[in-house]
Amino acid sequence: MSEERSLNFIEEIVEDDISAGKHGGRVHTRFPPEPNGYLHIGHAKSICLNFGLAKKYGGKTNLRFDDTNPVTEDTEYVESIKEDVRWLGFEWANELYASDYFDLLYAFALNLVRQGLAYVDDSTPEEIATQKGTPTEPGTPNQYRSRSIEENVQLFEDMKAGKYPDGAKVLRAKVDLASPNMHMRDPIMYRIKHAKHHRTGDKWCIYPMYDFAHGQSDAIEEITHSICTLEFVPHRPLYEWFIDKLELFPSRQYEFARLNLNYTVMSKRKLLQLVNEGFVEGWDDPRMPTISGLRRRGYTPASVREFCERIGVAKRENMIDVSLLEFCIREDLNKTAWRRMAVLDPVKLVITNYPEGQTETLHGENNPEVEGGEGGRDIPFSRELWIEREDFMEVPPKKFFRLGVGLSVRLKNAYIITGESVVKDAEGNITEIHCTYIPESKSGSDTSGINVKGTIHWVSVPHARTAEIRLYDRLFRVEDPSNEDGDFKEYINPDSLKIITGFIEEDLTTAIPGKGYQFIRKGYFTLDKYSTADKLVFNRTVTLKDGWVKK
RNA sequence: UGCCUGAUAGUAUAAUGGUAGUACGACGGUUUUUGGUACCGUUUGUCUUGGUUCGAAUCCAGGUCGGGCAACCA
Numbered sequence: 001m002s003e004e005r006s007l008n009f010i011e012e013i014v015e016d017d018i019s020a021g022k023h024g025g026r027v028h029t030r031f032p033p034e035p036n037g038y039l040h041i042g043h044a045k046s047i048c049l050n051f052g053l054a055k056k057y058g059g060k061t062n063l064r065f066d067d068t069n070p071v072t073e074d075t076e077y078v079e080s081i082k083e084d085v086r087w088l089g090f091e092w093a094n095e096l097y098a099s100d101y102f103d104l105l106y107a108f109a110l111n112l113v114r115q116g117l118a119y120v121d122d123s124t125p126e127e128i129a130t131q132k133g134t135p136t137e138p139g140t141p142n143q144y145r146s147r148s149i150e151e152n153v154q155l156f157e158d159m160k161a162g163k164y165p166d167g168a169k170v171l172r173a174k175v176d177l178a179s180p181n182m183h184m185r186d187p188i189m190y191r192i193k194h195a196k197h198h199r200t201g202d203k204w205c206i207y208p209m210y211d212f213a214h215g216q217s218d219a220i221e222e223i224t225h226s227i228c229t230l231e232f233v234p235h236r237p238l239y240e241w242f243i244d245k246l247e248l249f250p251s252r253q254y255e256f257a258r259l260n261l262n263y264t265v266m267s268k269r270k271l272l273q274l275v276n277e278g279f280v281e282g283w284d285d286p287r288m289p290t291i292s293g294l295r296r297r298g299y300t301p302a303s304v305r306e307f308c309e310r311i312g313v314a315k316r317e318n319m320i321d322v323s324l325l326e327f328c329i330r331e332d333l334n335k336t337a338w339r340r341m342a343v344l345d346p347v348k349l350v351i352t353n354y355p356e357g358q359t360e361t362l363h364g365e366n367n368p369e370v371e372g373g374e375g376g377r378d379i380p381f382s383r384e385l386w387i388e389r390e391d392f393m394e395v396p397p398k399k400f401f402r403l404g405v406g407l408s409v410r411l412k413n414a415y416i417i418t419g420e421s422v423v424k425d426a427e428g429n430i431t432e433i434h435c436t437y438i439p440e441s442k443s444g445s446d447t448s449g450i451n452v453k454g455t456i457h458w459v460s461v462p463h464a465r466t467a468e469i470r471l472y473d474r475l476f477r478v479e480d481p482s483n484e485d486g487d488f489k490e491y492i493n494p495d496s497l498k499i500i501t502g503f504i505e506e507d508l509t510t511a512i513p514g515k516g517y518q519f520i521r522k523g524y525f526t527l528d529k530y531s532t533a534d535k536l537v538f539n540r541t542v543t544l545k546d547g548w549v550k551k
Numbered sequence: 552u553g554c555c556u557g558a559u560a561g562u563a564u565a566a567u568g569g570u571a572g573u574a575c576g577a578c579g580g581u582u583u584u585u586g587g588u589a590c591c592g593u594u595u596g597u598c599u600u601g602g603u604u605c606g607a608a609u610c611c612a613g614g615u616c617g618g619g620c621a622a623c624c625a
Contacts, residue, residue, distance in 0.1 A: 006564090006573095008564090032625095034624085068624095068625080124623095128623080129622085134553085134621060135552095136553045169623095180553060180554040180555085181620075182554085185621080188622095188623055192623080207623095210625045230556075233619075234555060234619075234620050235620095255556090257557090257618090314563090315557065316557050316558065316617090316618090317557075317558095321562045321575070323562085324562080324575050324576085330587090330588095334588060369588070369589095410584050412584065444584095455583095518585085518587085520585050521586080521587070522585095544586095544587050546587090
């Protein structure tokens with residue numbers, strides 16, 4: 001078969017570890033989202049990496065929610081995350097929560113206090129920030145740093161007991177205030193938050209910081225390869241410091257570059273703004289780079305996985321061209337989507353030599369990419385058809401392989417026609433196109449001997465049904481909205497959604513939710529989640545590649 | 552002007568001291584009852600300056616440029 005793909009740097013590390021017998025050759029990864037937003041395509045990269053590694057090397061992957069901040073987290077997000085991971089086609093070995101470890105984490109903290117490696121600090125956030133110094137100047141210790149172990153134990157227990165209001169005290173690790181790594185300058189381990197947690201309710205009023213929960217959670221679960229994104233590189237020494245001082249399982253963290261896609265934004269904070277401020281319909285708006293948005297848009301799990309495979313994994317900052325994502329979905333849908341006809345911008349075509357009142361039933365295959373066409377459907381044909389306005393030109397340029405007066409084209413799955421004349425309204429707009437057809441040119445039994453260069457799609461006027469069709473374009477007008485001057489929302493593409501009513505062929509009224517359809521020559525479409533039998537709504541997943549660029 | 556990171560076609564990603572390759576994009580062609588698909592071809596690259604070596608994208612040193620780090624966020 002094909003050559004084996006070369007390994008990415010993390011796979012190399014894993015293979016080296018396996019051959020060195022590290023952890024007995026065991027591979028255990030985890031995907032650790034915070035349930036404070038919906039997953040996006042960047043998370044898909046991480047999911048595919050973590051689950052992919054385990055699958056490839058016979059290991060396991062945990063789904064662990066890093067739910068250490070109750071004020072931003074919610075079970076709605078937990079549910080959406082689980083749905084998205086499953087939709088992508090992955091199964092986790094264990095569903096876990098950092099909050100499962102709150103008792104353990106508290107014991108770890110007490111342990112460090114007793115070792116003299118943590119202390120309770122009464123400073124305000126501002127004071128702590130000042131005392132941390134700057135990247136070029138060392139921090140300065142305050143009077144709380146030298147509290148006795150006994151006092152710290154008592155104070156920390158009092159914090160847990162709810163004796164202090166939010167923000168009154170924090171527990172800090174006593175590491176090194178002069179470290180060139182800001183994360184080592186006595187990082188905060190616990191803070192007071194009298195907030196209800198989505199899982200532990202009111203049990204706790206102190207919550208561990210990410211830095212005091214994430215690494216230990218990995219260690220508790222005996223994760224062999226803790227994979228995260230580049231911004232956590234400076235956290236690694238602290239992660240290892242805690243593991244060392246607490247004598248935990250030595251999980252090792254490896255960092256890769258997060259995915260950036262052009263013409264969109266990829267931060268939960270920004271996506272949340274788009275949702276909250278009404279720039280999109282919700283987290284699953286088909287213009288959003290969220291997994292749920294892609295799903296509603298008509299992307300398939302296989303196409304997203306293929307995309308994640310093709311973009312690769314490395315350590316350098318990257319900006320992936322959205323055309324690669326589009327390539328992946330077209331590649332998948334080309335092989336699976338059933339072909340149907342829909343006219344998005346209609347103009348009436350009258351076949352003057354076709355008997356008035358006559359109707360016939362033609363046949364079209366479901367998918368020409370599949371041997372045998374994968375079945376087919378009946379298509380009603382009559383004297384009056386809707387065709388695409390752009391498929392006719394009064395004054396056609398050279399190499400225009402469509403309809404014009406005196407120009408011939410094939411009607412897909414039907415006859416060859418020749419343009420004869422046009423009818424216009426008072427403003428000069430074309431309201432009807434008249435043509436004649438060649439009865440011997442019927443698809444499948446063509447004895448006319450005529451060859452035409454172009455084929456156009458159509459829908460019979462008396463048989464046509466209507467549907468709302470939503471045409472999506474990129475959400476932003478610039479490649480990197482986050483990197484422009486001012487608010488990123490100023491760069492939203494005003495034409496990112498165009499809603500039209502189109503004519504569809506009868507068969508499309510029984511379209512299956514979740515299935516991709518190719519509207520011939522127009523693109524791939526899928527039923528929107530709000531589509532009903534009374535009012536069909538189709539989302540355009542992606543256009544077909546257009547090789548005809550007119551000047 | 553501290554620490555950590557990184558730098559290969561337009562965009563990504565290989566080459567692990569021995570012919571710089573692949574994909575997407577772009578461009579051109581063949582086929583085609585979708586200007587789609589498929590197939591074929593063309594185009595463009597090792598940040599820079601030195602050093603080591605028979606030989607450097609790869610190793611070493613300096614520089615340049617990019618990204619990250621000073622949340623009681625993750």
